[in-house]
Amino acid sequence: MPMAVGVIETLGFPAVLAAADAMVKAGAVTVVYYGLAESGRMLVAVRGHTAEVQRAVEAGIEAGKQVHGGKVITHYIVPNPPENIETILPIHFTQKSEPFRIM
Incomplete structure (x- = not known):
């Protein structure tokens, strides 16, 4: 099944x-990337089902808005990204994220 x-x-x-905390608690998703x-x-x-x-x-948007001094700048969802995007961008499952992968 495709994953978004x-x-x-x-x-x-x-x-x-x-x-991030709210996202993994609200849906059956796995954090695959975090960065500056x-x-x-x-x-x-x-990543997870759409x-x-x-x-x-x-x-996650609601939780980010609740933080004092914090601000959600933007967000985006890509349902079923093509293989070339998964290969190039850091959105694939890694050795670090694999143990937490939800099928």
Whole structure:
């Protein structure tokens, strides 16, 4: 079954931490990437079935907005990304994320 990818970009670490926490609690998703975008902007990416990713991203957005001083800058969901995108961008399952993969 195809898996979607959902990404949230926030301003500051506390907001991305809150978003990531809410995302994995709200839907059957796995965090596949976390990193610094630029100028204090952080991002987190999750993978899972499309409905689960949608639910997780919605929860992550709300959690990120609740953090004092935090801000959700942008978000995006890609249902069933093509293989060339998965190969190039850091949205694939890795050795670190594989043990937490939800099928």
